[in-house]
Amino acid sequence: MTDPRTLAFALPGDITTLTGGYIYDRRxxxxxxxxxxxxxxxxxxxxxxxxxxxxxSQALDALQALPADQPVIIDGLAFGALDPQGVAAIRAPIVAMIHHPLAQESALPADLADHLWRTERANLAHARRILVPSPHTRQMLIDRYDVTPDRITVARPGTDRQAIPPAPAPVSPPLILSVGILHPRKGHDVLIAALARLADLDWQAVIVGNPWDAAHVTDLQAQIAASGLSARLELAGRVEADRLAQLYRRASVFALATRYEGYGIVFDEALSHGLPIVTTRTGAVPDTVPADAGLLVAPDDAPALAQALRRMLSDPQDRAARAAAAARAGAALPGWPDTAQIAGDVLDGLG
Known part of the structure; x- marks a missing residue:
């Protein structure tokens, strides 16, 4: 019999890493x-x-050494890339945690994307159950990876509920806040290009994100300098939790020009702070951002993103209405204990 009260959780690197997937795993x-x-x-x-x-070899040795009566949750960043023959030799019941399929990462060479699609598809066949953060990811696994629906459970990311949420304190000029790792997939380059089209408006902006790709960070810094936005656009990188909370309170608009999201925890954070959202119509974003709380445009379309930001900045009434809708949606979001309860039920059902 499987003992769901004792288990392992395997993931690449440090579980305290500040990205949405790692935050999800840690919580x-x-x-x-x-x-x-x-x-x-x-x-x-x-x-x-x-x-x-x-x-x-080291990863497979560690996973194959786990006892057969205790489940293991394996984060998809590793699970989808493991050698399928090695995965077949893991004795522990496997629960795969797929934030988004590896082959869907942007800017992958075609041969690597094909390899990852094949390994992830093969490995998913060995998972007893699969946890995903969104209906979008669930449907993708059904459509593209031949996973039967009965093995997939949606465990939406939680939020930190507060009895009395801190009151917004928007600053002037309006602050545009963007939060996401400094990686090409997050589209910060598109956001910078869009902001460069809004030089005639009064605003300030901060981009917060853990530096993930050093070369990309250098490119973003050069793009900001060339655009002439250095005086009012800060590429803040990683910030402490207190400063991030303050930025959410001081912001008037949340913007992220992401190229793909399997869910997007930062959107829930923005909603919970009552921020209207400007972002892209990709992946799980349309299911995560309510239509009345944000403006969505096509990915990689800086002019359209600039137009949406211009509307948000230039129409205080519309912005206020979308902020109110965001606050209502944020208040209805699940908490992290709800997410853990769903996962716990999956573990208990392994038998």
């Missing part, structure tokens, strides 16, 4: 432990999803 582990479960975190190589042979 899920905390929530499962709060249920009285014993959760051992296994840190696989941070080279995933493109490990070398030694890193792959």
């Amino acid at each position: 899920l582990v905390e929530g499962l432990r709060a249920q009285g479960r014993s959760v051992r975190v296994i840190a696989l190589s941070d080279a995933f999803p493109t490990p070398d042979a030694a890193q792959m």
